[in-house]
Amino acid sequence: DVQMTQSPSILSASVEDRVTITCRASQSINWLAWYQQKPGKAPKLLISKVSSLESGVSSRFSGSGSGTEFTLTISSLQPDDFATYYCKQYHTYPLTFGGGTKVE
Amino acid sequence: QLQLQESGPGLVKPWETLSLTCTVSGASISIGGYTWGWIRQPPGKGLEWIDSCYYNGNAYYNSALKSRVSTSFDTSTNQLSLKLTSVTAADTAVYYCARRKDYSGIEHWGQGILVTVSS
Numbered sequence: 001d002v003q004m005t006q007s008p009s010i011l012s013a014s015v016e017d018r019v020t021i022t023c024r025a026s027q028s029i030n031w032l033a034w035y036q037q038k039p040g041k042a043p044k045l046l047i048s049k050v051s052s053l054e055s056g057v058s059s060r061f062s063g064s065g066s067g068t069e070f071t072l073t074i075s076s077l078q079p080d081d082f083a084t085y086y087c088k089q090y091h092t093y094p095l096t097f098g099g100g101t102k103v104e
Numbered sequence: 105q106l107q108l109q110e111s112g113p114g115l116v117k118p119w120e121t122l123s124l125t126c127t128v129s130g131a132s133i134s135i136g137g138y139t140w141g142w143i144r145q146p147p148g149k150g151l152e153w154i155d156s157c158y159y160n161g162n163a164y165y166n167s168a169l170k171s172r173v174s175t176s177f178d179t180s181t182n183q184l185s186l187k188l189t190s191v192t193a194a195d196t197a198v199y200y201c202a203r204r205k206d207y208s209g210i211e212h213w214g215q216g217i218l219v220t221v222s223s
Contacts, residue, residue: 001167033209035151042200042213043151049207086151088209093164095153 002026002089006098013103019074021101023087027068031091034063034072037100038083046085047072077103106130108201108214116195116221122188126201126214127181134159134179139204141175142186144197145216152197154186156204191221 003026013019023032032050035043045054047063050070060075074081087098112124124142133140141156157163157175165173172189188195201214 031207035209037151042216043210044213045209045211048209054209054211088151088153090204090209093156094166095156095164097151097153100150 001094002029002092002096004087004089004096004098006085006087006101008101009099010102010104013077015077015079017077019077019081019103021072021085021087021103023065023070023072023098025068025070025089025091029068029089029091031089032063032065032070033088033090034061035086035088036081036083037086043086074103106203106212108203108212110199110201110214110217112217112219114218114220116191116219117223118192118221119190122186122191122195122219122221124186124199124201124217124219126184126186128183128203131203132179133177133182133184136160137206139206140177140184141202141204143200143202143210143213144195145200146194146197154188154199157184193221195219196221 005024007022034047037043046057051063062073084100084102086100107129109127116122139156142154155165174187176185198216198218200216202210203212204210
């Protein structure tokens with residue numbers, strides 16, 4: 001199975017900060033998604049295919065990377081962005097999630 | 105608009121079978137180009153993928169759960185169902201039904217249902 005390691009697990013930030021979350025895969029992958037989850041809610045898809053922003057998602061979110069290292073960047077953190085973020089590889093089955101990064 | 109709604113018992117006894125149903129509205133479960141499946145989240149923990157199933161029969165499972173999990177489709181009711189056998193407390197989680205488009209992330213999720221395994 002492809003192991004996904006996210007860092008940091010907790011990120012303390014302030015409004016308007018630039019925030020970067022890293023996701024590392026145990027082997028090279030081409031297909032990666034990022035999700036945002038708020039307490040008591042289902043996750044929301046932000047980015048697919050490493051860097052493709054989903055319709056309706058703010059352009060302050062961006063994804064990049066290749067091979068085994070990927071990043072999610074929030075260019076200017078807004079109050080609504082405080083949440084937990086997960087990466088997930090869908091390059092191969094079984095699909096695997098990272099452990100999550102809580103932005104507080 | 106596509107909606108997914110999980111239903112089933114909120115409490116299951118240890119070593120029994122957990123059975124959940126996902127009712128889909130706004131799209132047919134038999135449409136091509138999508139997988140349907142389940143993801144779970146133990147209280148206070150991260151997301152765990154359970155399975156992804158194509159209506160045409162291909163299915164893929166979490167390695168750790170493969171021997172205990174199955175998902176089936178019912179086109180007459182536009183539902184999919186999850187069965188997880190021999191449950192223990194470690195299976196206590198919020199279970200989400202989900203749809204994923206090929207080559208994309210999971211764009212549609214149910215609201216989730218908490219299932220507690222306890223005697």
